[in-house]
Amino acid sequence: xxxxxxxxxxxxxxxxxxxxxxxxxxxxxxxxxxxxxxxxxxxxxxxxxxxxxxxxxxxxxxxxxxxxxxxxxxxxxxxxxxxxxxxxxxxxxxxxxxxxxxxxxxxxxxxxxxxxxxxxxxxxxxxxxxxxxxxxxxxxxxxxxxxxxxxxxxxxxxxxxxxxxxxxxxxxxxxxxxxxxxxxxxxxxxxxxxxxxxxxxxxxxxxxxxxxxxxxxxxxxxxxxxxxxxxxxxxxxxxxxxxxxxxxxxxxxxxxxxxxxxxxxxxxxxxxxxxxxxxxxxxxxxxxxxxxxxxxxxxxxxxxxxxxxxxxxxxxxxxxxxxxxxxxxxxxxxxxxxxxxxxxxxxxxxxxxxxxxxxxxxxxxxxxxxxxxxxxxxxxxxxxxxxxxxxxxxxxxxxxxxxxxxxxxxxxxxxxxxxxxxxxxxxxxxxxxxxxxxx
RNA sequence: GCGCCCAUCGUCUAUCGGUUAGGACACAAGGUUUUCAUCCUUGUAAGCGGGGUUCGAUUCCCCGUGGGCGCGCCA
Numbered sequence: 001x002x003x004x005x006x007x008x009x010x011x012x013x014x015x016x017x018x019x020x021x022x023x024x025x026x027x028x029x030x031x032x033x034x035x036x037x038x039x040x041x042x043x044x045x046x047x048x049x050x051x052x053x054x055x056x057x058x059x060x061x062x063x064x065x066x067x068x069x070x071x072x073x074x075x076x077x078x079x080x081x082x083x084x085x086x087x088x089x090x091x092x093x094x095x096x097x098x099x100x101x102x103x104x105x106x107x108x109x110x111x112x113x114x115x116x117x118x119x120x121x122x123x124x125x126x127x128x129x130x131x132x133x134x135x136x137x138x139x140x141x142x143x144x145x146x147x148x149x150x151x152x153x154x155x156x157x158x159x160x161x162x163x164x165x166x167x168x169x170x171x172x173x174x175x176x177x178x179x180x181x182x183x184x185x186x187x188x189x190x191x192x193x194x195x196x197x198x199x200x201x202x203x204x205x206x207x208x209x210x211x212x213x214x215x216x217x218x219x220x221x222x223x224x225x226x227x228x229x230x231x232x233x234x235x236x237x238x239x240x241x242x243x244x245x246x247x248x249x250x251x252x253x254x255x256x257x258x259x260x261x262x263x264x265x266x267x268x269x270x271x272x273x274x275x276x277x278x279x280x281x282x283x284x285x286x287x288x289x290x291x292x293x294x295x296x297x298x299x300x301x302x303x304x305x306x307x308x309x310x311x312x313x314x315x316x317x318x319x320x321x322x323x324x325x326x327x328x329x330x331x332x333x334x335x336x337x338x339x340x341x342x343x344x345x346x347x348x349x350x351x352x353x354x355x356x357x358x359x360x361x362x363x364x365x366x367x368x369x370x371x372x373x374x375x376x377x378x379x380x381x382x383x384x385x386x387x388x389x390x391x392x393x394x395x396x397x398x399x400x401x402x403x404x405x406x407x408x409x410x411x412x413x414x415x416x417x418x419x420x421x422x423x424x425x426x427x428x429x430x431x432x433x434x435x436x437x438x439x
Numbered sequence: 440g441c442g443c444c445c446a447u448c449g450u451c452u453a454u455c456g457g458u459u460a461g462g463a464c465a466c467a468a469g470g471u472u473u474u475c476a477u478c479c480u481u482g483u484a485a486g487c488g489g490g491g492u493u494c495g496a497u498u499c500c501c502c503g504u505g506g507g508c509g510c511g512c513c514a
Contacts (some may be wrong), residue, residue: 011514043514099511105510125444134442139512149514173442173509196507197444203506231451238452242462261452263445264507271451271464277476282445321476331476339477346474379473386472401474409475416474 004036004164008067009076011043014054015214016061018267019168019198019206022232025165026195028067029233029255039154041068043076045146048114049385050077050417061215065225066248076152076158083147087140095184096140101403108141110150110181118176121162123193124260128172135176150174154181157190166193166257169264170205181184193257197237199264222295222325224283227276231265245278277323282341288319292328299329301336308333315417317411335419338428342439346408350398357433360403363396364429374420375414403432 008024010016031038042058044050062069063064089109090096112118112135119129140151157165172194182189200210212218230246238261239246239254239292282289292315296302302311314335322328334340350356366385370377382396389395397413404425410416417425432439 013514033475033507046514101511109511120484127442134510137511140514144512146512153514167501168508169444170508173512175463176443194444199507201450205507233452236451240453242453244451244463261445265452266450266452274464281477318476320478323476327476382473394470394474397473407474411474411477413473 002163004031004034005039005161006031006036006166007039007041007157007160007162008062008069009041009043009156010058011050012054012058013014013049014051014057015216016058017213017217018215018232021061021065021215022069022198022235023167023195024062024067025065025229025232026193026237026255026260029251030164030166030193030257031070032217032252033255033412037070038334039071039160039162040065040073041076041160042073043149043152045077045080045149045152047077057216061219065229066221071272074156076156076387079152079159080147082112082159083152083155084141084145087147087151091142091298093184100143105143107139107143110138110140110177110184112137112177112180118179120179120189120192122175123166123191123257124173125172125194128175132177135180138177140181147423150177150181154178154185155178158182158185158187162190164191166195169194171196193260194262195260196262197264198235198267202265203264203266206385212268213271220326221437222327223272223276224279227272227279230279231272231275232289235267246273270293273323280322280325281320283319285315285319288322289315291325292318292322295325296330296336299333301329301333306336309420310421313415316416317419321409332410333409334407338424338431340406342402342406342410346402346406347439350402350408351436351439355397357436358400359399360433361402364426364433367422367429370422373418373425375418378414378417400429404428 005029008027010020010024012035025212028038030036038078040062040389042050044055056095061196064103083279085292087096090110091098091108094111096108096110099109100106113132116241117129117131118132119127119136138148138150142148142150175192175194179189200206207213215228219225225249229248232245233251237255237259239251240259243250279347289312293302293311318328318332321331326367330341363385366381367373367378370381382400383393386393386396398408400411400418401410402408420428
C-alpha cells in the first residue's frame with residue numbers, strides 16, 4: 001500500500017483566504033490520520049505578487065495554525081525549465097500542439113480526447129464524469145513561453161509523488177483536464193477529493209467583503225488558532241457523533257474523507273465567536289492572564305503599579321466572559337480608568353429615571369459609612385435600602401452598575417464593587433449623580 | 440447558452456430504507472425584582488416540488504425548481 005502524500009499548494013499573494021486554509025487543514029488532517037506526509041508547494045509563478053513578504057505571511061499563518069509540513073517547501077517558480085521540458089515532450093508525442101488564436105506568437109495547447117468519457121471517482125463527491133466532446137483543449141504554455149497553472153500543477157504533483165489531491169470544489173472542472181494530462185504523461189492520476197465552498201449569507205463564495213476573510217485578520221481580531229482550526233474543520237466535515245469542540249488529536253483520530261459533505265457551507269461568525277469563547281475559557285489561567293494584561297497595556301489602560309491582587313480578581317471575572325481577545329479593553333476599561341465609556345442604551349434605561357441621582361448619592365453615603373466594604377456588606381446595604389424604599393434590589397443594582405461601569409453587563413455587581421474599591425465606587429456614584437443629564 | 444456539481448431547523452450538521460428526524464450556534468422563556476459576555480433548565484424551528492422503485496422513502500432513480508462552479512493564454 002502506497003503511503004499517503006498530500007500537498008497544500010497556495011499561491012502567495014500576501015493573504016491566505018479561509019477557504020484555502022480550510023483545504024490545507026483537511027489535507028493536514030488526512031495526512032496525519034493516514035500516517036502520511038503533508039507537503040507544501042508554493043506556487044509563486046506570479047512574480048509580481050509573490051514577494052518574500054507574501055511568502056513569509058503564508059508561512060506565519062501555517063505556523064500559527066500548527067500546520068506543520070514534512071519536507072522542505074517546493075517553490076514552483078524554480079521548476080519552470082522542467083515544466084517547459086514536459087511541454088516539449090507532449091508536443092513531440094502529439095498530445096499538444098501549437099496554436100496562435102491570440103494573434104501574436106503561438107502558445108502550446110493540450111489536446112483533450114474527442115470521444116468516450118473522462119471519468120474519475122471523487123472521494124467526497126463520488127462518481128464524476130463527462131463526455132469527451134464536452135471537454136475543450138486548453139493552453140499549457142503561454143505565447144510568452146511561460147507555463148500555465150494546469151501544466152505546472154500536474155507536473156509538480158507527479159514529481160512530488162502526490163497520492164491524493166484535496167482541494168476546493170471550484171477545481172472540479174480542472175480535474176477532468178488534469179487527469180488527461182497525467183495520462184498523457186504516463187502517470188497514474190492521484191485520488192481526488194473536492195471540498196465544498198465556504199459561502200456567505202447570499203450563498204456566494206465568502207470574500208473579504210463579507211468580513212474577515214483572511215487568516216491574518218482572524219488572528220488580529222483576537223481569535224485563537226485552535227478555535228479557528230476547529231471551526232473550519234466543522235465546515236463540510238463532522239465526526240459522526242455529537243462532538244464539536246474537539247482537540248486536534250481527536251480530530252486526527254477520526255478524520256476521514258468519506259465523512260466530508262459535498263454541499264456548500266455558510267460561514268457563521270457567531271458560531272466561531274462562541275467557539276472562540278469556549279477555547280478562551282479552557283485556556284490555562286496563566287496564559288489568559290498574560291494575554292489579558294498585554295491587551296490592556298497595549299490599550300494604555302494597565303500600568304505597572306496597578307495592584308496585583310485586584311488585577312488577579314479582575315482576570316478571574318473576565319476569563320469566563322471573554323469571547324474575543326479584542327473585546328477585552330472595551331469590556332473592562334472601567335476597572336482601570338475613570339474615563340470609561342457609557343453605553344447609551346444602558347444609561348437611558350437605568351439612569352434617566354426619576355430620583356436616580358438622589359438614589360446614587362444615598363447609596364454612596366451608606367457605602368462610606370460601612371465598617372468594611374465587601375461582598376456581604378455591599379449586598380446587605382442594597383437589599384436593605386431596596387426593602388426600605390419598597391423598590392426591590394433590582395432597582396438598586398442596575399443604576400449602580402451602569403453608574404460605576406458604564407455598561408449593562410459584567411461581573412456580578414458586588415464582585416464588581418469590591419474590585420473597584422470603596423473609594424472609586426463612591427467617587428463615581430457621586431460624580432454620575434451630578435452629571436446624569438450630561439452623560 | 441453548454442457542461443459539471445449541490446439541496447435536512449434561520450445557520451453548521453447527524454441519519455448510510457423503518458428514528459417521537461438527534462446535536463450545536465443563534466433566538467425565546469425560566470433559574471435570577473444582580474446584569475450577561477458565564478452557568479443550568481426548557482422551548483420555537485427542518486427533509487425544495489413532482490413522479491417513480493419499495494411493504495415502507497429524508498435516504499435509491501428520473502424530471503423540474505433553486506443555488507454554486509467551470510467554459511483556451513488567473514491560480
